[in-house]
Amino acid sequence: MMSKFIPLEQAVRENLNDGDTVAFEGFTHLIPHAAGHEAIRQGKKDLTLIRMTPDILYDQFIGMGLAKRVVFSYAGNPGVGLLRRMRDAIENQYPRAIETVEHSHAAMANAYEAGAAGLPCAIFRGYKGADLPKVNPNIKSVVCPFTGEELAAVPAIRPDVTFIHAQKANEKGDVLIEGIVGVQKEAALAARRVVVTVEEIVPDFKGLHPNLTILPHWTVTAICQVRGGAHPSYTHGYYERDNATYLEWDKVSADRELFAKWMDDNVLNATPAVFAERTKGL
Template sequence: MAKFLSIADAVAENLRDGDSVAFEGFTHLIPTAAVHETIRQGRKELTLIRMTPDLVYDQMIGMGMVKKVIFSYAGNPGVGLLRRLRDAVENGWPQPLEIEEHSHAAMANAYEAGAAGLPCAIFRGYRGAELAKVNPNIKSIECPFTGERLAAVPAIRPDVTFIHAQKADRKGNVLVEGIIGIQKEAVLAAKRAVVTVEEVVDDFDELHPNLTVLPHWTVTAIAVVPGGSHPSYAHGYYERDNAAYLEWDDIAADRDRFRKWMEENVLNSSPDAFAARVEGLRIAA
């Protein structure tokens, strides 16, 4: 049963040092506020999981919180590389970083296997690819029925998953609209799940019930953080802040400038700041 908590309490109660954690979001609804609270609370030795690590993973890596990243694409979307991730891999700053790279298909299937309680995902993939040479968690098996060679990867079962969504009702059911990505499976695969939302409403009576993607019993905690996915967008609420993604490339390129930005905008900030950041990006009702 989902509990309504502040984002500070939700992180404190559900994320521990050394955990494997997924902050999932695809194009929009990226749980930035949850990441920033994690940074403020100083978590260490995390294994980060995500199909498409972007700015928020760059920030956690640059703050020395991460020992490993499991992913299928890492980059500043529409801009280029993640400079803090690259610095950690190439130079060990601020600490060495282990990476485990997969294809999108492998990650999606691994989340689905985790959600189903299976030990691994089996699918057609990696044919003609050489990623298995550098990733020992990519195996092949023979179908016992057809003899076909198939790819296999371990199921993804995070200790905790964080996502952002548009609405929760007062019972703790969560509504996600727009591009869903793998958020639903990431929640169902996790031991604990925390959802930040734009708002809480009395009910979803005017909407089709199948839109309630996550029933209350799949969620551990809900925190209300308006604007909590900035600079990504929230479908129906505010637009993507493209300028912030462009700016990040310059910020992250310099270690000292990165640290200063993090001090001003994360360590010395609060969840309340997110609402102000999206004010000019809000979509008219």
């Protein structure tokens, strides 16, 4: 049996294909930027990007012309403002047109959970008085056969591959997350393939609460040790959020040429040494 502990470049190359539906999930912290940047470097294209709260990482995919569709429930540069590359794609079809599928947070969370359970759709209370059903034909309603209550229904989310970042993996391949979990567990269990980047690999989780283990080893396809792999978001217990990068992105992303240069310098031509320097001190 081949080891699931492999370099990130190999994990992306073997598990993400052109045209795939992919989730790079994280909520507030543990956003898998390093994995996303590797996918951008490899030029994976025509992707359907799924995430509850796409921020600057998805702005980068969109600005590089690698996304054809984005499924989301909030899009923005958190604490700063717009995703300017996403807006340019929607309003001006630059560098290409993209399709957007917008949901509520509740719908996305329930759709991931339905995917993890192998169900075709999610049924929940929601969208009462909302306008999203007018622009998203995937939002339906059903009547409960027991109570007669009208409920919302959306298709289950089943990514081809989900990428997440976590604090630790043990030598068996179990994955541990501390702090805010978000929907990483459900997004991983809903996917056909799961790639996890971690800050460190430890012999075991002795002394840590067992409920911190959100993914047992048999649910994970590949694990890659990438210190600082969530930067510029934060990793609870390891490093803080790099607010300066999010503020800088507002200026960088507002200009097409400045964006292209930033991507050249910080992603496309970023060697391991460049990444190590950028995350030094985390």
